Amino acid sequence: xxxxxxxxxxxxxxxxxxxxxxxxxxxxxxxxxxxxxxxxxxxxxxxxxxxxxxxxxxxxxxxxxxxxxxxxxxxxxxxxxxxxxxxxxxxxxxxxxxxxxxxxxxxxxxxxxxxxxxxxxxxxxxxxxxxxxxxxxxxxxxxxxxxxxxxxxxxxxxxxxxxxxxxxxxxxxxxxxxxxxxxxxxxxxxxxxxxxxxxxxxxxxxxxxxxxxxxxxxxxxxxxxxxxxxxxxxxxxxxxxxxxxxxxxxxxxxxxxxxxxxxxxxxxxxxxxxxxxxxxxxxxxxxxxxxxxxxxxxxxxxxxxxxxxxxxxxxxxxxxxxxxxxxxxxxxxxxxxxxxxxxxxxxxxxxxxxxxxxxxxxxxxxxxxxxxxxxxxxxxxxxxxxxxxxxxxxxxxxxxxxxxxxxxxxxxxxxxxxxxxxxxxxxxxxxxxxxxxxxxxxxxxxxxxxxxxxxxxxxxxxxxxxxxxxxxxxxxxxxxxxxxxxxxxxxxxxxxxxxxxxxxxxxxxxxxxxxxxxxxxxxxxxxxxxxxxxxxxxxxxxxxxxxxxxxxxxxxxxxxxxxxxxxxxxxxxxxxxxxxxxxxxxxxxxxxxxxxxxxxxxxxxxxxxxxxxxxxxxxxxxxxxxxxxxxxxxxxxxxxxxxxxxxxxxxxxxxxxxxxxxxxxxxxxxxxxxxxxxxxxxxxxxxxxxxxxxxxxxxxxxxxxxxxxxxxxxxxxxxxxxxxxxx
Numbered sequence: 001x002x003x004x005x006x007x008x009x010x011x012x013x014x015x016x017x018x019x020x021x022x023x024x025x026x027x028x029x030x031x032x033x034x035x036x037x038x039x040x041x042x043x044x045x046x047x048x049x050x051x052x053x054x055x056x057x058x059x060x061x062x063x064x065x066x067x068x069x070x071x072x073x074x075x076x077x078x079x080x081x082x083x084x085x086x087x088x089x090x091x092x093x094x095x096x097x098x099x100x101x102x103x104x105x106x107x108x109x110x111x112x113x114x115x116x117x118x119x120x121x122x123x124x125x126x127x128x129x130x131x132x133x134x135x136x137x138x139x140x141x142x143x144x145x146x147x148x149x150x151x152x153x154x155x156x157x158x159x160x161x162x163x164x165x166x167x168x169x170x171x172x173x174x175x176x177x178x179x180x181x182x183x184x185x186x187x188x189x190x191x192x193x194x195x196x197x198x199x200x201x202x203x204x205x206x207x208x209x210x211x212x213x214x215x216x217x218x219x220x221x222x223x224x225x226x227x228x229x230x231x232x233x234x235x236x237x238x239x240x241x242x243x244x245x246x247x248x249x250x251x252x253x254x255x256x257x258x259x260x261x262x263x264x265x266x267x268x269x270x271x272x273x274x275x276x277x278x279x280x281x282x283x284x285x286x287x288x289x290x291x292x293x294x295x296x297x298x299x300x301x302x303x304x305x306x307x308x309x310x311x312x313x314x315x316x317x318x319x320x321x322x323x324x325x326x327x328x329x330x331x332x333x334x335x336x337x338x339x340x341x342x343x344x345x346x347x348x349x350x351x352x353x354x355x356x357x358x359x360x361x362x363x364x365x366x367x368x369x370x371x372x373x374x375x376x377x378x379x380x381x382x383x384x385x386x387x388x389x390x391x392x393x394x395x396x397x398x399x400x401x402x403x404x405x406x407x408x409x410x411x412x413x414x415x416x417x418x419x420x421x422x423x424x425x426x427x428x429x430x431x432x433x434x435x436x437x438x439x440x441x442x443x444x445x446x447x448x449x450x451x452x453x454x455x456x457x458x459x460x461x462x463x464x465x466x467x468x469x470x471x472x473x474x475x476x477x478x479x480x481x482x483x484x485x486x487x488x489x490x491x492x493x494x495x496x497x498x499x500x501x502x503x504x505x506x507x508x509x510x511x512x513x514x515x516x517x518x519x520x521x522x523x524x525x526x527x528x529x530x531x532x533x534x535x536x537x538x539x540x541x542x543x544x545x546x547x548x549x550x551x552x553x554x555x556x557x558x559x560x561x562x563x564x565x566x567x568x569x570x571x572x573x574x575x576x577x578x579x580x581x582x583x584x585x586x587x588x589x590x591x592x593x594x595x596x597x598x599x600x601x602x603x604x605x606x607x608x609x610x611x612x613x614x615x616x617x618x619x620x621x622x623x624x625x626x627x628x629x630x631x632x633x634x635x636x637x638x639x640x641x642x643x644x645x646x647x648x649x650x651x652x653x654x655x656x657x658x659x660x661x662x663x664x665x666x667x668x669x670x671x672x673x674x675x676x677x678x679x680x681x682x683x684x685x686x687x688x689x690x691x692x693x694x695x696x697x698x699x700x701x702x703x704x705x706x707x708x709x710x711x712x713x714x715x716x717x718x719x720x721x722x723x724x725x726x727x
Contacts, residue, residue, distance in 0.1 A: 007065070010440040014061040014447070018127050021055035025120075026141040029148060029182060029406055032172050036466035037500070038105045040163070040174030045108035045405055046459050046466075052116045052123075053454040057447040059123040064435045064443055068130045071122055072423025076369040076415055083362040084118045087111055087319065090355035093311070094318020096542050100354075102496030103320055105466060107342070108405060110319050110496075112458065117412045124413060129420035138189050138417075141410075142209060145186040148172065149209070152179070152216045167279055168221045178404045180222035184229055184393050185410040187213040191236075192386030221283045224400035225393075232393030234259055239385045294337055295345050295400060301329040302344045302353050316356040325353060327546040327576040332609040335580045335616065340547055347398035366411075367395055370418050377421035387414060465495035473504060480512050480519045484527050491534055498541075499548070502534040506555045513558035528559035546575040546582070553585065562589050580606040584619055596626045607636075614640045622654045630660075645670050661692035679705055679712035683719055690723055698723050 025048065033043030062069040071077070091111045094100035103110030128134045151171045154160035162169060168176035187210050194206035217229050237259065240252035269275055270285035305325030306312050317324055323342050334341075344350050352360040370391060374384055394411060435443060468490055476482035487505050494501060509531035512519045519527075532555045538548050549572035556565035569586045576582060587602030600623030607620035617640035624633035634644045645666045655664035668685040671677060682705035689698035699720065706716040 007437055007440060010437075010444055011062065011065050013444065014058045014065070015131070018055055018058035018062060018123065019131065019133070021051045021058065022124060022127060022137060023140055025051050025055075025409065026137070026144045028409065030144065030172055032174075033466075035470055036105075036463070037469045037497075037504075038108075038466070040172070041108050041405070042105050042462075042466045045113070046463050048405065048409065049112075049116050049459055050455050052119050053458065054451050055123045055127075056119040057451040057454075059127055061440075061443050061447045062127065062130075063429075065440065066130070067425075067430055067434065069126045070429040070432075071126060071426060072419075073426050074369075074373060074419045074423040076366070076373045076419050077122070077125075077423065079362065079365040079369045080118060080121050080412075080415060080419075083359070083366060084111075084114045086358050086362055087114055087355050090315040090359055091318045093315040095321050095324050095544065096318065098496065099320045099499070099542070100318030102462075104500050105462075105497045106500070107320065109403075113405070113408065117408055120409070121412050121416045121419070125416040125420040125423065128416075129423075134417050134420065135193070137413075139193055141413075142186050142190045142193065142206070145182070145190075145213065146209065148179070148182065148186075149212055149216060152219070156219060169216065169219050173404075173406075175404070176220040177222045177225070177401050178406070180217050180220035180225035181394065181397050181401070181404070181407040182410070183213045183217045183220070184225050184232070184397060185390060185407070185414075186210075187217070187229065188232060188236075188386050188390035188393065192383055192390075195382035195386060196380060218280055221280055222397075222401070223284060225397045226284065228393035228396035230259065230263065231396045232389035235392050236385050236389035239388065243381050243385070292400075294334065297331045297333055298341060298344045299346055299349050301325055301331060302349050304329045306352055306356065312356065314356045314358065316352065316354050316359060319354045322350065322353050323547065324544065327544075327579075330576050330579045332578050332580060335610045335613050339581065343402040345400060345402055347401070347403050350402055366415065367391060370415050373418050373422045377418060379421055387418070390414065461493070461495040462497065465490060465493075465497060465501065469497075469501055469504060473508065479523070480527060481523045483508060484523065484530060488530065491530075499538055502531075502538045503551055505534050506531045506551050506558070509558045510554055513560075525559070528555065531555040532559060544575060546572040546579070549575065550582065550585065553589075557589070562593055565589055566593075578609055580610045580613075580616060583609070584616075587619060587623065591622075591626065599623060600627045617641075618646065618648050618650050622650055625651075625654045625658055625660070647671055647674070656691070661688070664688050665692055679709035679715065682709065683712075683716065686719060686723075695723065 028044050028048050028051075031043045031047045033039050033046075036042040036046075059069065063071075088111055091097065091100035099110070101111045103113070124137075128137055148171050151160060152169045155162050155169045155171065163174045164170050164176060166176075169179065170176045171179050173179040173182065190206045190210035190213065194203050194210065197203040197206060214229060217225055234256060237252045237256035241249055241256060244252060266275075266281075266284070270281075275281040275285050302322065302325055305328065306316060320342065322344055323340060326341050344353060348360060348363065351363040355362075371388060374387055374391075377384070379387075391411075391414065394407070397407075468486065472483055472486035472490060476486070487501075487508070490501050491505075509528045512524050512527050532552070535548060535552045535555050539545075539552060542548070549568050553565040553568035553572070556562070556568060566586060566589045569582060569589065572582050573579075573586070583602045583606035587599045587606070590596075590598035590602060603619040603623035607616045610616045617636050621633040621636040624630070624636065637644045637646055645663075647667065647670055652664060652667055655661070655667065665685075665688050668681070668688040671681040672685040674681070683702065686698045686701035686705065689695075689701055702716050702720050702723070706713050709716075
């Protein structure tokens with residue numbers, strides 16, 4: 001009896017630990033750690049990883065005790081295992097192996113996330129199947145989503161801050177697209193639970209929650225997810241109309257017809273002022289092939305990169321490898337977009353880049369095997385239809401957006417649910433004996449030790465770095481010298497995010513160097529020298545990245561070493577020869593060195609690559625101005641703007657440096673007379689008059705500005721005093 005009681009107690013401990021970890025996972029979206037770098041990302045990821053590590057260790061003990069918890073065979077399980085295994089191989093051949101396995105703070109993905117998702121898949125499938133708690137787990141998940149919904153409505157009402165600085169709600173995700181895909185999953189899961197719920201109060205509560213979540217998806221303004229929602233609802237209605245009969249079929253057909261009419265009606269009015277004056281509707285109305293051009297360009301670059309060699313076709317570039325494609329195959333038409341894309345903004349293509357065609361096909365197989373297994377399972381038709389809609393909506397979303405932590409979690413949870421319904425016992429595992437009390441007395445402490453070891457090895461170094469980096473970036477009581485000491489300590493024990501730490505060191509060095517003497521010269525020199533050494537180490541360890549070469553240039557510039565900065569910029573040009581911004585940086589550096597011919601050559605290269613961009617025309621015009629070719633500059637400006645008087649800070653600087661006061665005055669008159677002009681613009685015109693030697697005009701302009709902008713009178717009086725004093 002004592003033996004049986006001991007075995008039961010051991011099983012109870014493992015069971016509750018496993019269930020506790022599983023039921024804590026849905027809280028992940030609520031985790032925000034402001035003490036960590038990238039607080040909306042890192043805290044969630046570390047929390048999820050730790051729970052999965054505990055879950056897997058507890059599940060292994062349960063599987064040793066009871067055959068019911070052991071893995072079962074299904075083709076979806078084969079697909080998941082093969083996908084993760086192949087990515088292990090592909091990441092070994094990655095351009096940056098360390099980053100492929102560990103990712104960075106901004107993404108927190110890499111193979112380390114995949115192995116945790118694999119652990120979640122098998123452990124959740126076995127434990128929730130054996131415990132018959134799948135419904136409770138998903139019900140708890142949508143219960144947690146109520147908090148997210150409430151938070152989202154607070155943002156809509158202006159009570160809570162939107163973290164992206166726009167009108168697109170993001171709740172506790174810090175990113176509207178991440179919130180959108182979370183809401184898409186919870187919408188369809190809520191519908192699934194509502195369709196199979198017998199208690200009226202809960203059924204209608206779930207329906208209400210699904211409607212609210214669907215509405216909030218529109219307020220994220222994430223077009224791919226909105227289309228995914230519509231596609232999922234349309235597919236669910238179509239399947240229901242085929243599979244059901246009577247009143248249920250009529251409801252399904254009504255929903256499908258209403259959706260078609262709604263979409264059709266929207267297309268008819270999309271160019272009206274009603275739509276154009278509404279941010280959400282206008283964003284939806286802007287969906288077109290032309291609007292997708294940036295995505296198409298990113299996908300084409302990915303295709304060029306993957307098909308460049310047999311190796312890339314087979315193993316790709318490894319996870320987090322898209323930036324190397326972005327460097328080498330950069331398309332000049334992307335000028336004016338984000339400086340650095342690390343994703344193709346299509347999850348399917350992202351896996352093609354990460355692991356070649358095998359990874360692309362295996363990722364695709366996750367969807368195919370899931371749908372086939374789902375419709376062969378014993379789940380009810382409402383469950384099959386709702387889950388099919390969720391998978392389809394997710395696939396549509398992933399066609400134009402990349403994945404994130406919790407969309408992975410929800411997807412793999414649904415895969416695990418399906419696996420648990422169709423899995424067949426595996427003879428090898430079934431024949432393996434269960435452990436006795438002696439084995440259990442060893443298994444429990446070993447599992448606990450393994451969990452602690454995993455937490456310590458996989459998570460603690462990154463958690464420490466994420467926290468210490470925030471401290472190093474924050475103002476310190478002993479000033480910048482203390483910040484430097486903190487950065488030096490970080491550099492001595494780098495975690496997987498060494499590149500991000502080094503980039504932040506460069507950013508800090510730049511801010512110190514431009515602080516107008518607020519930091520003493522000795523400390524400033526120590527900080528900039530340290531930044532240079534760290535980014536050089538990054539380049540030595542992981543060469544071939546244009547971004548890090550430009551970081552080195554920034555560090556050199558912070559130290560005042562512009563010639564070496566130019567060498568670093570040129571190294572970046574060799575890695576990304578068609579990126580206009582790099583030539584602009586080279587031209588600006590040459591200009592500072594008064595190498596006017598070099599500046600003109602660099603500006604001309606940028607303009608030749610992107611002659612359709614008026615910003616680049618300005619730089620080309622500046623190149624002509626500083627090389628005494630005013631006629632050439634005017635010709636460029638006339639061709640790009642239809643006038644030679646263009647409101648531009650770069651042109652203003654060129655006019656000032658070349659003592660071209662007539663053009664400088666014309667530019668400031670344009671600024672000061674604009675409908676959006678401010679007091680600063682009016683005072684700027686006065687300063688231009690003074691520089692041009694027209695002191696009385698300058699005084700008159702200041703007085704006119706004070707009369708027009710009385711709130712800026714103090715600033716105007718100070719400027720008058722400086723003019724009178726001849727400063």
